[in-house]
Amino acid sequence: MTTSAPAEPTKRQVRLETPFTDQKPGTSGLRKSSKQFEQPHYLECFIEAVFQTLSGVEGGTLVLGGDGRYGNRRAIDVILRMGAAHGLSKVIVSTNGILSTPAASNLIRKRDAIGGIILSASHNPGGPDGDFGVKVNGPNGGPTPASFTDAVFECTKTLEQYSIVDADQISLDTPGEHVIGSMKVEVIDGVDDFVELMQQLFDFDRISDLIRGDFPLAFDAMHAVTGPYAQRLLVDRLGAPKGSVRNGIPLEDFGAGHPDPNLTYAHELADLLLNGDGYRFGAACDGDGDRNMILGNRCFVNPSDSLAVLTANATVAPAYADGLAGVARSMPTSSAVDVVARELGIACFETPTGWKFFGNLLDAGQITLCGEESFGTGSNHVREKDGLWAVLFWLQIMAERRCSIAEIMAKHWSHFGRHYYSRHDYEAVASDAAHGLYDRLEGMLPSLVGQPFAGRSIGAADNFSYTDPIDHSVTKGQGLRILLNDGSRVVVRLSGTGTQGATIRVYLESYVPSSGDLNQDPQIALADMISGINGLAEIQKRTGMDRPTVIT
Ligand code: G16
Secondary structure (H helix, E strand, O other): OEEOOOEOOEEEEEEOOOOOOOOOOEOOEEEEEHHHHOOOOHHHHHHHHHHHHOOOOOOOEEEEEEOOOOOHHHHHHHHHHHHHHOOOOEEEEEEEEEOOHHHHHHHHHHOOOOEEEEEOOOOOOOOOOOEEEEEEEOOOOOEOOHHHHHHHHHHHHHOOEEEEEEOOOOOOOOOEEEEEOOEEEEEEOOOHHHHHHHHHHOOHHHHHHHHHOOOOEEEEOOOOOHHHHHHHHHHHHOOOOOOOEEOOOOOOOHHHOOOOOOOOOOHHHHHHHHOOOOOOEEEEEOOOOOEEEEEEOOEEEOHHHHHHHHHHOHHHOHHHOOOOOEEEEEOOOOOHHHHHHHHHOOEEEEEOOOOHHHHHHHHOOOOOEEEEOOOEEEEOOOOOOOHHHHHHHHHHHHHHHOOOHHHHHHHHHHHHOEEEEEEEEEEEEOHHHHHHHHHHHHHHHHHHOOOEEOOEEEEEEEEOOEEOOOOOOEEOOOOEEEEEOOOOEEEEEEOOOOOOOEEEEEEEEEEEOOOOOOOOOHHHHOHHHHHHHHHHOOHHHHHOOOOOOEEO
16 A cells, blocks of 8 residues: 655636537447547546536545546546535545446445545447547446436536536556545555456356366456456356467557447457367457456357346346346346246336436336446445456356356247347448438327238337336437337437437347247347338438348
8 A cells, every 4th residue: 555645736717718518428428529528628628517416425425436448547637626616525446547347336226425526438439539438327326317417417517616626636646545635535456346346246166167178158348347357257266278368558549449248349259169179158248347258169149138137147246146136228228037937927117228227226126137238237235236246256156056157048039929129230320310310200109009010010109209117207209110010120219329320229129938949040030120110211212221230
């Protein structure tokens, strides 16, 4: 432990000529290009609004860190100096400012913090020409609700000044304690607490036994935050061979990659697993470590199916050995988990897209597991989705079942039936074109009911609205649903996380019972629905794109 001498900071009020009016947080915090964040006072204004809105700042403890992308270090410096100006008593920062989103959630809960600020644009590319982001989590460790982010946005629009102190930059190279005026800064190893938490949830001996056998695995950290966590967990603790963690050094621009763990952006890993026989297990996580992709030898696990399999096999993990209170999924996620929940006799909730909607259900003890089609799964151990937790959970299932991922999937479908599922993303579409498409389709919804679609007929069509069962808040306009009379459906949504133009997401789902054909390519199984929605929504014509940018 090192201790630096107390600094004597000068507090300044910086006056603004005009406030920023574009700081409306999206699905997951304020996400903009690095260039926008580099405008003078831009970051400071948003942080000022956060400190004015967050409860308990004066005298409180805050957790701070990020995914290591370009801008991380500068932002930490600014937030520390603004935190001191606003009277925080302590800030807990991770070494080198590297802290995954689930690890931050854990620390907030463990250290009774008033919340946390996580510097990440998640799966978006980083670097001077990439994106930066600020996520604010509340005292339960989860993303703050819309009431908070709306209040922050309102505040930014009328801000006239912000407070900051002048102080030397604190070294984040090693754990230690520092002060900025009367505010303590505790620099901790961000990995330790997370590893300890994982050890409480899973049987490391069993997993290690599996991994130390003939079990070549590849984990792709995509040069983002999970590298140090995966190295410590998979290699140092569980005994995976050196080299099992690929792209394990966090880089400011993610090695010029796109840290989104899907078949398009994690294609090197996908090639290794899907086109070769050298590995039995593959996984990747995104920029800030909350998303995960699971692959077996010649087998891709769709995230919706992943949630269903974890639910069906939950009791193999010590933390869930007594069973689950309930489960939840976001609306566009397939209903594969619903079928499992029905058999287990537990509740299954359908929420809007965004992890924050699981928070109340988790806090109220109504659910234990939850997940989203966007490569997110998690449990009540933190209040964020957790990429490495999902990886360990899959390894635990393999350690118990002693069979391949493909066999686990085949067994699951032969019992529960299969929800063929795919998501088609049209990225960086001109904003007007995307909104035009969406608004037109929304306007058509009432007239669609009863119409033929993909050889079936449309039973219902609406824009999804959610009433929170705990606080009864209502969230409207969460995605256009076209529900077919055989239980199949198409959902169209505009992404809340992109920064260039707009991203249209089309979600397709169709159920085949266990007696049906369980081994089709999803693109073929869903082909008539794909052409149906392309025609109905005029996707090609309106976007000018002849195919999606990403198909999951
Ligand atoms: C964020 C939220 C997720 C949500 C996703 C949706 O993910 O945390 O809960 O599913 O956005 O993204 P979109 O609106 O683009 O479909 P992340 O990993 O970016 O924080």
